[in-house]
Amino acid sequence: MSSELQALGAAAALAAAVLAARCLRGERARLLAGAGFAGLVAVASVWAVATSPPHVPEDQVASRPIEVQAGGYVTSSKCRACHPHEYATWHDSYHRTMTRRAEPESVLGDFNDVRLTLEGKQYHLQRDGDEFWVEMDNPIRSIVPGPAKVRERIVMTTGSHQLQAYWFETGFTRTTGLFPFTWQIEEQRWISRRSAFVMPPSDPIDASPGTWTFICLKCHATHARPRVEFEGNTLTRSDTHVAEFGIACESCHGPAANHVEANQSPTRRYAQSLSSEPDPTIVNPAHLAPLRSTEVCGQCHGVFDYFVDERHMRTWFRDGFVYRPGGELGKYRTAKLTGEEQFWPDGLVRTAGREYNAMLGSACHDRGHMTCLSCHVLHQPVGDTRPHRVWADDQLRDLDGDQTCLQCHAKYGADIAAHSHHAAASEGSRCQNCHMPHTTYGLMKGVRTHRIASPTVQSTLATGRPNACNQCHLDQTLAWTATWLHAWYGTEQPTLSTDDRQIAASVRWILAGDAAQRALMAWSLGWAPARAASGSVWTVPYLAELLDDPYEVVRLIAERSLRTLPGFDAFRHDLIGPAEARRAAKAAALSIWQQQGPAIGRDRQQVLFGPDGNLRGDEFARLLRARNLRLVRLFE
Amino acid sequence: MDVMERNRSFGWWCLLCWLTLGMLLEAMHGFKVGWYLDVVNEPRRLQLTLAHSHGTLLAIVNLVFVATARAPTGQTRSLDRAGACLRWAGLLMPMGFLLGGVFAIGPDPGFAIALVPIGGFLLFTGVLLTLRSLRASAAGGGPVPPVGSAKPDKSAKQA
Numbered sequence: 151m152s153s154e155l156q157a158l159g160a161a162a163a164l165a166a167a168v169l170a171a172r173c174l175r176g177e178r179a180r181l182l183a184g185a186g187f188a189g190l191v192a193v194a195s196v197w198a199v200a201t202s203p204p205h206v207p208e209d210q211v212a213s214r215p216i217e218v219q220a221g222g223y224v225t226s227s228k229c230r231a232c233h234p235h236e237y238a239t240w241h242d243s244y245h246r247t248m249t250r251r252a253e254p255e256s257v258l259g260d261f262n263d264v265r266l267t268l269e270g271k272q273y274h275l276q277r278d279g280d281e282f283w284v285e286m287d288n289p290i291r292s293i294v295p296g297p298a299k300v301r302e303r304i305v306m307t308t309g310s311h312q313l314q315a316y317w318f319e320t321g322f323t324r325t326t327g328l329f330p331f332t333w334q335i336e337e338q339r340w341i342s343r344r345s346a347f348v349m350p351p352s353d354p355i356d357a358s359p360g361t362w363t364f365i366c367l368k369c370h371a372t373h374a375r376p377r378v379e380f381e382g383n384t385l386t387r388s389d390t391h392v393a394e395f396g397i398a399c400e401s402c403h404g405p406a407a408n409h410v411e412a413n414q415s416p417t418r419r420y421a422q423s424l425s426s427e428p429d430p431t432i433v434n435p436a437h438l439a440p441l442r443s444t445e446v447c448g449q450c451h452g453v454f455d456y457f458v459d460e461r462h463m464r465t466w467f468r469d470g471f472v473y474r475p476g477g478e479l480g481k482y483r484t485a486k487l488t489g490e491e492q493f494w495p496d497g498l499v500r501t502a503g504r505e506y507n508a509m510l511g512s513a514c515h516d517r518g519h520m521t522c523l524s525c526h527v528l529h530q531p532v533g534d535t536r537p538h539r540v541w542a543d544d545q546l547r548d549l550d551g552d553q554t555c556l557q558c559h560a561k562y563g564a565d566i567a568a569h570s571h572h573a574a575a576s577e578g579s580r581c582q583n584c585h586m587p588h589t590t591y592g593l594m595k596g597v598r599t600h601r602i603a604s605p606t607v608q609s610t611l612a613t614g615r616p617n618a619c620n621q622c623h624l625d626q627t628l629a630w631t632a633t634w635l636h637a638w639y640g641t642e643q644p645t646l647s648t649d650d651r652q653i654a655a656s657v658r659w660i661l662a663g664d665a666a667q668r669a670l671m672a673w674s675l676g677w678a679p680a681r682a683a684s685g686s687v688w689t690v691p692y693l694a695e696l697l698d699d700p701y702e703v704v705r706l707i708a709e710r711s712l713r714t715l716p717g718f719d720a721f722r723h724d725l726i727g728p729a730e731a732r733r734a735a736k737a738a739a740l741s742i743w744q745q746q747g748p749a750i751g752r753d754r755q756q757v758l759f760g761p762d763g764n765l766r767g768d769e770f771a772r773l774l775r776a777r778n779l780r781l782v783r784l785f786e
Numbered sequence: 787m788d789v790m791e792r793n794r795s796f797g798w799w800c801l802l803c804w805l806t807l808g809m810l811l812e813a814m815h816g817f818k819v820g821w822y823l824d825v826v827n828e829p830r831r832l833q834l835t836l837a838h839s840h841g842t843l844l845a846i847v848n849l850v851f852v853a854t855a856r857a858p859t860g861q862t863r864s865l866d867r868a869g870a871c872l873r874w875a876g877l878l879m880p881m882g883f884l885l886g887g888v889f890a891i892g893p894d895p896g897f898a899i900a901l902v903p904i905g906g907f908l909l910f911t912g913v914l915l916t917l918r919s920l921r922a923s924a925a926g927g928g929p930v931p932p933v934g935s936a937k938p939d940k941s942a943k944q945a
Contacts, residue, residue, distance in 0.1 A: 234825050419894050420894065423892050423894065424891075
């Protein structure tokens with residue numbers, strides 16, 4: 151726009167000069183008009199150059215990782231000419247914007263003189279022209295001597311869908327630091343990192359340097375090379391290079407230099423167009439064998455045990471990952487199927503973004519050749535009329551939810567109600583609601599597990615993982631679920647405790663579960679199908695209780711679920727405020743609820759309401775005392 | 787019909803056709819026709835735009851030829867060939883782009899794009915032959931044929 155205005159201004163000045171020259175009489179006057187115009191142009195040019203920010207070539211940027219092509223990677227700019235549709239749909243995706251340089255186009259957070267406080271530390275966010283700055287305690291003072299307070303420039307961003315995190319320059323080679331606050335995009339507010347991830351309140355969060363270079367770059371950039379050096383365990387230098395920021399074409403299709411070179415020849419291109427064989431110079435995950443195809447996504451959407459010996463480590467530090475799409479992932483790392491933090495006790499991954507690990511145990515994948523591309527489509531197809539944002543949300547095929555399953559399980563399509571025992575049009579008849587419940591946690595919500603299985607009470611008893619029935623029928627007990635599963639599908643009846651028979655499973659997870667179970671339940675209480683099946687009036691005291699949860703993220707999710715209820719749409723509380731503020735928020739929520747004169751109705755003993763309609767405080771307190779207080783960290 | 791008359795007629799007809807295509811393309815913009823505007827059809831859009839621009843420009847080249855070409859008296863063979871080359875170029879180049887765009891194969895134009903280099907060669911030849919004729923004419927080879935006539939007129943003789 152400004153260039154357009156400048157061009158218009160120059161044209162107007164030229165027109166004025168021509169008019170003056172025509173009107174003026176005498177050679178001298180015309181010369182003066184010409185000189186005036188030339189002077190005006192010169193002044194405008196100098197002003198434009200002086201005020202425009204200096205352009206620093208990428209290879210001269212010293213304060214952050216830089217883009218350098220190597221190893222046959224050529225970047226998405228090369229793909230665009232021949233694959234405009236694929237380029238455009240990738241451009242619409244959140245994969246592209248996973249990592250970006252911090253620029254006005256990429257920074258979504260509010261940096262307009264914002265002051266934030268976290269654990270007694272002050273952060274002052276400022277915008278200076280096209281640059282974004284944070285003034286804070288010196289984050290690397292313990293490593294490199296320096297002033298107590300520093301003003302650091304934000305140089306990179308991570309994410310653009312739900313959250314956006316920010317990286318500041320540290321002045322220590324190309325090492326960046328992670329700003330402890332995250333911008334919550336939907337609600338347009340700053341939240342601490344503890345509000346975004348399941349982290350114990352005792353875990354310190356600070357402006358910490360270094361993690362991008364070691365952790366995030368593995369998947370948030372294309373062909374990342376850490377290029378770090380150590381003396382002992384001390385990082386002495388990082389000269390991190392990536393082929394391209396964000397997850398670009400070559401993350402999935404492999405390095406494209408040979409493909410680009412081969413297809414310079416028009417005869418080859420025409421021959422390839424007429425051939426039914428895929429182009430051997432590039433990897434197309436859609437043409438790979440099912441396991442190889444899943445591995446392409448799995449390289450990032452998985453948790454792995456890496457082969458860590460000295461040789462592998464040296465290679466990784468220098469050149470990044472050796473795996474290339476189409477290759478055998480298992481040669482370089484093995485999918486993890488156990489672990490305290492990210493797994494349910496039976497080895498099923500419980501954090502989102504790790505779908506590969508869950509897929510590996512699914513019969514649909516292991517025996518049925520299902521791949522990620524059976525349900526997802528990475529380039530929105532021509533003719534798909536959904537808005538780009540809708541498709542980009544989870545990049546699913548434009549199929550009715552059941553159709554993705556009925557591609558293989560067609561026999562259930564004719565009479566779905568006979569199989570589901572729910573009304574055909576209801577949420578209870580949607581394949582994914584029963585076979586892919588939201589038992590994975592990520593991005594402040596429940597996310598569908600990619601372990602495709604049938605619900606059983608046995609697995610819930612063994613692992614503590616909610617089953618699909620009780621995650622929707624929040625007001626029902628495990629005994630109720632076991633009875634119906636036995637009646638409908640002949641599932642064996644498990645041995646159940648008194649609480650299993652008398653108290654709704656959700657209530658027990660909310661009050662006595664661990665932080666991850668509480669986070670899932672806080673989300674489930676706001677899930678529309680669950681509210682329709684279970685009612686919502688009785689849920690307010692439970693959501694109010696979760697507003698005072700020790701984990702920030704549980705409080706945040708509870709607040710969001712609460713806002714979906716009538717009368718709570720404007721409800722907000724201070725997520726990182728003191729305990730008194732949290733208790734006040736809980737009291738405020740209960741007060742609104744009581745003013746509404748809630749009609750709990752009869753037969754609500756399972757959710758701890760007595761026949762008089764009052765909450766049974768003794769049982770409520772008993773379950774609270776039994777709460778699982780183990781520290782939970784879910785690294786997404 | 788002599789060469790000048792042919793090229794004049796050809797030029798104006800071509801101008802009419804390719805301007806019509808231009809209006810059609812603008813209408814497709816106006817009505818946001820996906821066949822032309824969708825990103826997946828970007829190669830087609832490029833080819834059709836090239837067809838419009840080349841067709842229009844080559845129509846004008848033919849008209850400029852009629853207005854400016856000269857040849858010595860009795861030596862109009864070169865000029866005849868130049869006119870034919872320019873007419874064929876004006877047909878083949880834009881038609882190559884047009885058909886290549888309509889029948890695009892993925893990111894590449896359809897096979898009709900092969901007409902474009904042939905047309906390009908004819909255009910080059912036509913311009914070269916025109917220059918030769920002009921040079922011969924300027925060297926005093928004879929009178930200048932007026933626009934629309936292969937025969938020198940009186941005024942040319944007097945000149």
